[in-house]
Amino acid sequence: xxxxxxxxxxxxxxxxxxxxxxxxxxxxxxxxxxxxxxxxxxxxxxxxxxxxxxxxxxxxxxxxxxxxxxxxxxxxxxxxxxxxxxxxxxxxxxxxxxxxxxxxxxxxxxxxxxxxxxxxxxxxxxxxxxxxxxxxxxxxxxxxxxxxxxxxxxxxxxxxxxxxxxxxxxxxxxxxxxxxxxxxxxxxxxxxxxxxxxxxxxxxxxxxxxxxxxxxxxxxxxxxxxxxxxxxxxxxxxxxxxxxxxxxxxxx
Numbered sequence: 001x002x003x004x005x006x007x008x009x010x011x012x013x014x015x016x017x018x019x020x021x022x023x024x025x026x027x028x029x030x031x032x033x034x035x036x037x038x039x040x041x042x043x044x045x046x047x048x049x050x051x052x053x054x055x056x057x058x059x060x061x062x063x064x065x066x067x068x069x070x071x072x073x074x075x076x077x078x079x080x081x082x083x084x085x086x087x088x089x090x091x092x093x094x095x096x097x098x099x100x101x102x103x104x105x106x107x108x109x110x111x112x113x114x115x116x117x118x119x120x121x122x123x124x125x126x127x128x129x130x131x132x133x134x135x136x137x138x139x140x141x142x143x144x145x146x147x148x149x150x151x152x153x154x155x156x157x158x159x160x161x162x163x164x165x166x167x168x169x170x171x172x173x174x175x176x177x178x179x180x181x182x183x184x185x186x187x188x189x190x191x192x193x194x195x196x197x198x199x200x201x202x203x204x205x206x207x208x209x210x211x212x213x214x215x216x217x218x219x220x221x222x223x224x225x226x227x228x229x230x231x232x233x234x235x236x237x238x239x240x241x242x243x244x245x246x247x248x249x250x251x252x
Contacts, residue, residue: 019126026114027132035133039111040141040148045099048109048139052095083117084208085126090118093131101206102156108148111139114138 015031018025027038041048049067056062056079066077075097083089093115100108117124140147154160227232 003170011117015126015129018123018129020123023122023124024114024116025130025132027112027131027136033129035136036113036129039136040153041109041111041139041143042102042106042146043109043143044107045075045097045109047095048143049077050109052077052097052135055135065112065251070096076136079129083124083131085125086117086119086127089124089127091124091128091131092116093135095135100157103158104156106156108153108157112138137243200246 018032024035027036029038031037053064053067056077058063061082061084063080063082064082067075067077070076072096077097079093079094079095081091081093083091093113096112098110100110102108113136115128115131117128148156
């Protein structure tokens with residue numbers, strides 16, 4: 001017994017985590033969620049495929065893209081769904097159907113499914129998982145008397161392990177990979193910077209003459225003189241006028 005099973009709302013927390021971090025889901029033999037388990041029915045593949053295509057044509061927002069037979073006799077059904085919860089975002093869903101004969105000569109149809117949301121973010125709020133659960137749930141209700149559990153399939157199938165592995169490899173091989181390694185690159189915008197049209201201007205002021213001398217030259221000489229006196233360590237002395245003393249004689 002795992003101690004993590006005693007954590008309350010553990011399944012709900014896992015669903016919330018995967019909904020915020022994953023935008024693709026698929027069925028498997030041992031999935032994290034029960035609704036993503038591979039389905040097996042004691043029914044012919046033609047009947048099950050007709051039921052899937054009929055539901056896709058009837059449901060609102062579901063569009064059938066194509067239906068073809070892949071290598072190994074597996075039937076591939078692809079559809080496109082417009083998600084109302086994600087404001088019309090498209091979800092690509094694929095169903096893989098394969099048929100085998102049990103030891104009594106009756107057909108067994110195995111169904112795999114995968115869904116991917118066309119969104120740039122990491123999570124799709126669990127929409128891809130709900131799309132798979134929606135159709136597989138409808139099939140469970142329709143073929144509720146023909147559902148095969150794991151122990152029943154191991155007893156009826158002639159080669160349960162080999163056929164399961166082969167079918168899973170065929171279904172995984174039908175994935176469409178992008179040429180760039182399956183990673184979508186965002187388009188980058190190119191910005192053109194304009195050259196600055198501002199020009200540096202130097203103002204030239206005309207020199208004014210006073211008493212036949214140039215004020216600019218006088219000011220420049222004054223500044224040069226003050227700078228020289230500072231370098232010599234002396235301070236310029238102000239211009240001093242000669243003092244004149246007046247002596248008054250008193251008459252006796």
